[in-house]
Amino acid sequence: MSTIKYILGSFxxxxxxxxxxxxxxxxxxxxxxxxxxxxxxxxxxxxxVPPSRLPIVAFLCGLLGFTLGFSLLYYTMVxxxxxxxxxxxxxxxxxxxxxxxxxxxxxxxLGMVSVFFFRNHLFPGRAPRVMDFRATNDxxxxxxxxxxxxxxxxxxxxxxxxxxxxxxxxxxxxxxxx
Amino acid sequence: METNQHSxxxxxxxxxxxxxxxxxxxxxxxxxxxxxxxxxxxxxxxxFANLLLMSYYLACVCAAGTCFLxxxxxxxSGWSAGMIRVPQAFSSVLPIASLxxxxxxxxxxxxxxxYHHWYGEGLVDPESPNFDPLIxxxxxxxxxxxxxxxxxxxxxxxxFFAVMLAKFSYNEDLEGGMNxxxxxxxxxxxxxxxxxxxxxxxxxxxxxSLEAHWFSTMFGWYNFAALWVSGLCAITxxxxxxxxxxxxxxxxxxxxxxxxxxxxxxxxxxxxVWFAQFMLIxxxxxxxxxxxxxxxxxxxxKPWFWLNIIINFVAxxxxxxxxxxxxxxxxxxxxxxxxxxxxxxxYYLMIMPGTVEENRGFGLTEIGMAVGFAGLFAFLMxxxxxxxxxxxxxxxxxxxxxxxxx
Numbered sequence: 317m318s319t320i321k322y323i324l325g326s327f328x329x330x331x332x333x334x335x336x337x338x339x340x341x342x343x344x345x346x347x348x349x350x351x352x353x354x355x356x357x358x359x360x361x362x363x364x365v366p367p368s369r370l371p372i373v374a375f376l377c378g379l380l381g382f383t384l385g386f387s388l389l390y391y392t393m394v395x396x397x398x399x400x401x402x403x404x405x406x407x408x409x410x411x412x413x414x415x416x417x418x419x420x421x422x423x424x425x426l427g428m429v430s431v432f433f434f435r436n437h438l439f440p441g442r443a444p445r446v447m448d449f450r451a452t453n454d455x456x457x458x459x460x461x462x463x464x465x466x467x468x469x470x471x472x473x474x475x476x477x478x479x480x481x482x483x484x485x486x487x488x489x490x491x492x493x494x
Numbered sequence: 495m496e497t498n499q500h501s502x503x504x505x506x507x508x509x510x511x512x513x514x515x516x517x518x519x520x521x522x523x524x525x526x527x528x529x530x531x532x533x534x535x536x537x538x539x540x541x542f543a544n545l546l547l548m549s550y551y552l553a554c555v556c557a558a559g560t561c562f563l564x565x566x567x568x569x570x571s572g573w574s575a576g577m578i579r580v581p582q583a584f585s586s587v588l589p590i591a592s593l594x595x596x597x598x599x600x601x602x603x604x605x606x607x608x609y610h611h612w613y614g615e616g617l618v619d620p621e622s623p624n625f626d627p628l629i630x631x632x633x634x635x636x637x638x639x640x641x642x643x644x645x646x647x648x649x650x651x652x653x654f655f656a657v658m659l660a661k662f663s664y665n666e667d668l669e670g671g672m673n674x675x676x677x678x679x680x681x682x683x684x685x686x687x688x689x690x691x692x693x694x695x696x697x698x699x700x701x702x703s704l705e706a707h708w709f710s711t712m713f714g715w716y717n718f719a720a721l722w723v724s725g726l727c728a729i730t731x732x733x734x735x736x737x738x739x740x741x742x743x744x745x746x747x748x749x750x751x752x753x754x755x756x757x758x759x760x761x762x763x764x765x766x767v768w769f770a771q772f773m774l775i776x777x778x779x780x781x782x783x784x785x786x787x788x789x790x791x792x793x794x795x796k797p798w799f800w801l802n803i804i805i806n807f808v809a810x811x812x813x814x815x816x817x818x819x820x821x822x823x824x825x826x827x828x829x830x831x832x833x834x835x836x837x838x839x840x841y842y843l844m845i846m847p848g849t850v851e852e853n854r855g856f857g858l859t860e861i862g863m864a865v866g867f868a869g870l871f872a873f874l875m876x877x878x879x880x881x882x883x884x885x886x887x888x889x890x891x892x893x894x895x896x897x898x899x900x
Contacts, residue, residue: 402777410769411773414773
């Protein structure tokens with residue numbers, strides 16, 4: 317078994333990279349991931365990336381925030397210390413709206429940011445892991461899992477044919493644990 | 495990157511003939527009949543209230559077109575460049591809409607059918623039996639010459655910017671280059687500052703002074719939200735109908751999705767300001783403020799009061815939250831029509847309790863006049879739209895608009 321874990325095709329031009337993706341897909345070679353320094357329209361659809369599940373997190377955090385905000389108000393305003401404010405009943409709905417709304421927004425925003433950071437390994441103190449440094453600068457990189465796709469020469473020739481400037485055969489997944 | 499890799503015909507023009515023309519003329523005719531019917535059978539006060547409602551709605555939708563244009567220029571937006579001709583056509587109608595609104599304000603004021611809460615015999619005369627100390631205290635600002643001066647100056651200023659913004663873009667088609675775009679940017683910044691600060695005054699005068707004893711500083715923003723949502727809906731609906739007729743092939747579901755997001759967001763904003771105004775008044779419970787909502791909670795208005803929130807907030811939120819629904823032109827068009835009707839109801843609830851009060855009516859006059867003004871708007875707007883190509887072909891961001899994807 318080869319010790320090569322990933323093959324990276326490094327392109328200088330996004331159109332050539334898109335061409336490379338087409339070439340690989342025509343030859344039934346599964347693409348592990350693509351790294352680009354800028355967003356490229358239509359790439360998610362081409363790679364079959366499923367839509368983000370972040371909205372589900374947002375909904376759940378919203379429900380949690382709504383419950384927390386409402387419980388806080390109910391406990392303080394109705395259960396623990398009911399007060400007569402302007403002759404209104406203790407459990408008056410309109411004045412519950414702003415606080416419940418704000419807490420819902422707050423928990424949703426904080427929850428989404430935390431979950432996003434957690435899923436992307438971006439929490440503070442963590443050294444970022446990237447497969448190719450230049451993918452954050454001026455290169456468009458296609459990564460192919462070398463263990464699953466064993467015909468390495470064919471992959472290399474396909475990438476070169478599509479216009480790859482470099483083709484790297486990496487024994488480690490990430491270059492930046494250090 | 496090479497430009498013009500597309501196969502769209504940017505010089506295509508809307509052909510204003512056949513069905514759209516016939517139906518808008520029929521709608522105008524229905525409107526005229528409804529006005530006559532209203533004056534004969536429903537009394538002049540109710541007819542004038544409806545005329546004010548519809549002409550204010552018309553002016554608001556046109557002003558929202560100008561606002562949309564100005565915001566796109568100031569933010570240097572690329573996504574909207576391909577559809578900018580539609581708000582430009584709205585904008586070009588603003589001077590006529592302003593004149594109609596002004597005419598109805600003047601006629602309503604001097605015939606005592608509108609604004610009779612603050613304009614009447616002896617209201618500011620301490621010797622008179624009709625003397626009203628509250629109105630007298632406000633008369634330094636709220637008097638007929640001041641009212642008319644503000645209406646003329648403000649609507650004149652908005653119309654000036656509306657016409658200029660449309661004119662620059664039409665010049666751009668002929669001359670190309672960045673000159674027109676830079677001028678549009680400059681005029682847009684001035685327009686947004688002027689409109690932002692003065693539109694509350696215009697709204698206070700035109701609508702809030704119908705109930706001159708009451709006031710709310712939120713009222714300007716509340717109306718702006720209604721103006722903006724109904725304007726966005728009218729723009730979106732126009733684009734969907736144009737696409738359905740085979741025009742504007744360069745506009746796709748991504749552009750409509752963004753319009754849908756704006757409608758969604760500003761429906762929330764509308765409810766936010768509506769609620770902010772309502773809750774403070776409800777909580778403080780001061781008689782001079784609660785009188786506004788007291789009138790709207792009388793049996794003849796209360797169901798409509800709640801329907802207003804459902805139709806303008808709950809329904810669009812539940813429908814437009816779904817990505818595949820917003821991207822479906824049929825669903826989006828349905829929501830736009832619902833919100834356009836919803837904001838008619840919103841304006842109805844602002845205007846009627848201050849004019850006809852408990853003698854509220856909903857019948858041929860209301861429906862006919864709404865149809866008539868919709869026809870008038872469609873006729874004027876489509877006529878303007880047909881005069882120029884449907885794409886601003888020399889717009890610097892037109893290429894970006896073609897590749898818009900979300």
